[in-house]
Amino acid sequence: MILSEKKDFLLALLAGTISGLTAVALFAQSGFLISKAALLPPFYIILILTAFLKLFGVAKSASKYAERYISHRVTFSLLEKIRLRFFQSLQPYAHSLLSSYRGGDLLTRMTKDVDTLQQYFLRVAYPPLVALLVFFGTMLFTIWFSIWITLLLLVSVILCSIILPLLWQKPKEITSQQHYTESLTEYFYGLTDLTVAGKRPAAEQALQQLSLDFEQNIQNEEKQALKAQLVNQATALSTAFAVVILGAYFVTTGALDGLYLAMLLLIALTVFEVAIPLGTVPLHKAKAKDAFVRLTAFDAAAISTQALPQGQLQTVQANNVSYRYPNSDFQALQDISFTINAGEKIAIVGPSGAGKSTLFQLLIQNLQPSNGEILWNGDNTAQIQHEQLWGQMGIMLQHNHFFSGTIKENLLSEKEAGQMEQLLEQLQLPFSLEQEVLENARNLSGGEQQRLALARVLLRDAPIYLLDEPFAHLDSSLTTHCTELLLTLPQTVICITHKLDALALFDRIFVIYEHQLVEADHYDELIKKQGIFYHMQQLK
Template structure:
């Protein structure tokens, strides 16, 4: 229930609108009951009196109560919907504020389609919290209390029947159906998440599925998930209809008992027959308002589950991140006894990693796939946090520094880089909005992409670019930032060796006093590096300069020999 408490807190931020919505809802309910009550009294009085004054007054009351009911209902809808939309706006903002510090590491715990279903579907579901969950029971309770107190003046027995009917329709029946619908709603939410996830995967992997002739199989899976979701929705609808039917039946039975008991009291002389029709109409008017409670179990369970799913992704307690400023350049980077294991895995990704990177030096991190090179870079970028050990920039712990400020001090090019639908220019300007066309063209020339015009269209995710063009465009984007610390993860793995050497030459010549940390499988051109870190199995097996490692004739030397034999 912690998720719903947070939603309640956000809703009560708009306490004025909520209070006005409850007030006008109460007035609308009472006016509706009074309208029917006065009509019942008018019918009885008209049969027993010929005095036009009384009839005219009662007719005027009918018009007054009808107008009051309409105006109050309009005001209630106005304030309740305004509070709802404001709450949704606050919810989206607060959820994004909690979610933002968790990115991009959150994608290792949740699939993108599931996240999309939560961010869009679950947030949208919570629009019913005030209108269908919080507001109806409060208003109904106030209306029934007023009705019961008024009825008690004429007959305690009839007031007791109305009270019992109110308890059954407002509390008992919704509680029973809330328990019945919990399992159905859980299955429906899980089915919706699965459908969203599978839809996203089909769209993202359409080309690969088509090439490997698995598109029809994936489409069939998607249709199965869609059919399952439709089935769950039908079950929800049937259960909600049953709830409405039972609630309506109980309300009508309560009014029937009011009529029967009132007739008995009238016959026994305990109730003036003039008020019998009025009391019956009061019960009909009061129970007419219970229809929202028939849908209460469905909406309550839907909101409870939606709030729980959002709270699961972004807990109410904010993620504590450092807020310190990174040190001014130049600064060294120190890793001391770093250990890290991915969530859900038994094997450690990094074990006892310790190294020192001096400012203005070029460091290469090499080793076979799965040796922990990319994980190490993600720790340096503060995307991941080590289980043990410390990372320091200029003597200050990385965990104490503002994550975004750390990123601002670096030129980071990871293995996968996102490109937005637009142009070459718009994608480059992401790094530096104030860069001129001349600077953009110079950056393209440095990465051997001078042939690309700045106005060239770029498809979504760079689909019209080759792998090598994407990598070089990502490097060009980093060049425009012109930060003194470079972190490059396989920056030219899809580029031919001649072009790769030219790019490295441009980077090193233009950044003589800058630091470079490069992860690479390619062991060529490492002679320019000041330090080479060799990793295997999540550990540093050796380190040193190119010449010293070759003279040792150990692990790095063996890798070079293998590379030489392969490309000989």
Template structure:
């Protein structure tokens, strides 16, 4: 299992800067309102300082001061509300764009890359990481922007009150600076390890749930439970590490930020005795420093959340980095070729070797050509390499050795959007999206008419039950449940609507009963006339109807020819046919297909 990459700090900063600067007006408005809020917040402490010094002027003057304080506090509340509103709008827009970029990049990843990364990594990135980022964007980012703006304005106000009063604030720097560097140098890597451990635990849990029947039948419950406990243990240790960082960082900073307030009072008294500052200046400076301490505390607290969010952004951007690397490698490895006047749709397989792990090839020196419009059946016992070969024919995986090409161009070098519109792989795995049958079909062709939808549904023997419900009836979880057979029929109809010229069918009718599957395949055969169809066949009636049958054993082609030719040869295919005719199914031999 190979995890998807993680973006560097530089890439995260660059992306954040690029996305935020896409909205300069909203950013300027938010920062302007925050500065105005900070300015209003500085007036009240200054007025209190004047009030302490000038209270002897009379009750009328005190009343005016109090009223002014109330007015500016109300103004501060109003501008703060507006600042938070516009900051939240900006951050929500930025997060929405990042989430859209993430989904787009995931959908553009090669299927082999997604399978290599595992479902746990993608689930964790699309749930925990997106959630952490969203929470930080809604609360911690706006809070940090307001805090930083207020701190800058407040430090300026301290200088105006009396430049000497800035020195007490500097006493906390020798403590805050090294502890912040210590924490920030470790937090990002700690949170990345924490997220990676969540991904591993999620992967283990998903595997156990998806394979629950196998786990139960082979009595692997205890082994799977032990593995999950080990993965959770790793996650526990990762969380414990980040908690240990916070348990040092936060108490030290809480202690350090109390120093400036105490120092302002002590040093302020000394400065006042020497007539270096006024009583009003000391009062205002003490209030400013106390507010500043609270702001520093809030800023440091937000730093912890922002480190977590930064790790999440790095993981989300890593998906984009993986896609960029794939494109770069593809571009670097592709040799310049002159496109033929009429692009050939023949698929050539030359001396292909392939394995899922180094030194253990599943396919060995496989060579043949699929002619345009030809119907080929690939048969053999389980573990012969049929499904693996189907993945290479669909351009999902590149061969370790040899080539799989169309018109002299390797399938994996063809732009994915073009390849998927021309060659489609249909496996026994299917998916029905929550929604109506129409919604599911229009994913393949948004402009399709009702007549086209009906034609495709009739071809897969689904129109009978769809017409009873209606094309727009909502189906799926929480509504009318759809059976596995019905879901597979809709998936096949969606495939027909997408109209590829080459189909690779890997047990595409596996969940249908044999009679229905046979009728469906005959209907598909009529509809797919003129298209290239490569069937990974476990039910040999598919091979009976094919133009050519390729027989595989142990990753090699052992026979090729028509159904009648192979029967006459009395070889491996004839033995398989005889066995299937007697039992109705192929013998099952464990192994990689």
């Protein structure tokens, strides 16, 4: 990314180098002017030296302004690229992120890690290069006066930029901010439940402790950075003191003209201004490395790139599909196999925890099978681009998001108003299209939310509808009514439900029991078999 800004990068490097060298030249000229003036030279010499002094002062100010302007322009450009790249890396996994990462963790990556990485140029890549060029130019100048003082400056800069920073290598990984952000996010999500359960004071106390730990870690980090800078400052002052001692000795031996001693002293004091910040480079580099790893973690999995084959939906198949959740020995599904033909109406039932919702997540590609494969018209869906596959599906989840806006806006459809109103009427929703919906549909009941989500799905005219518990908040009468409406459609329908009403209307019923597909047939045939489904019906 920095190389993509190579023009501004080189300009900033040039401006920074000129700023550093003119600062050195300004103080060198001041030292020389003081020494020269003590010898009472002709007045025009003083005027010429003073003119150069002002010239270096103007050049220093102008180059410093240019350096700040250009380097920050590079930084803001990098910030744009970092954020864009991060969100592009998130996009392919957006549907499953919250099943793999905590909300607070994602929030930390979006804010703290992006802010940390944008500082890489200003705090890690840029300062050492400027310091190197400034020291190189300075030593080319001082070597004409004293090779030993030049060697002293070289040893000191190596000490400040390489040896001493090794003491400030990456500290123990600090995760206090991540823990604090994650816990704070969960606290706000669960505030009502915590209050009702009487656990709010304990949760707030735990948050307070995490906040104190976070603050303490920030203070420790700042102290460590300050300590690194103070050590480099002490090195710079020690070097200047050594220049005085060494220079005075060379003056007494005649190896150095005393006229240049003050100049060399001020050069030593000034040139280390660009070296003092180098003490914190390892700290910022370690933080930037951690941030980079976290921001690119989403690139680890392969992205499906194959286009969805053209043609109408013929079959959806599962071949020996099994699934085990990450970092768990729990087998959520075992060897599931079936074939669903176009236009079929399938109900998937089973006790809680049997694996129905996991199967649903596999069918809509929110999860990938641990073993086996799911096929769309004979093609493995794991290889098909998710967006293209979802474009052929009408998906209704257990928990659907509603936006702050109107009923029409929440239907997310470009259909004519008349069609929307007709569908709302069929679903017995007495809403006008301009009726207000609050964020997360707080002004709608659970049953109204489900029927509004169902209307959103049915307006898509997709070849297959997949619905997870679409009638959980409806009474028996509304459940039957909505089921009949759904099953009159020509599309393929796969419906997961706990409700056992109106199941006779489906073409087939899949019974998931203990993470396996144990029965699959029409309602009447399953009742005749008097198997697991029959006993479920007896217990309802």
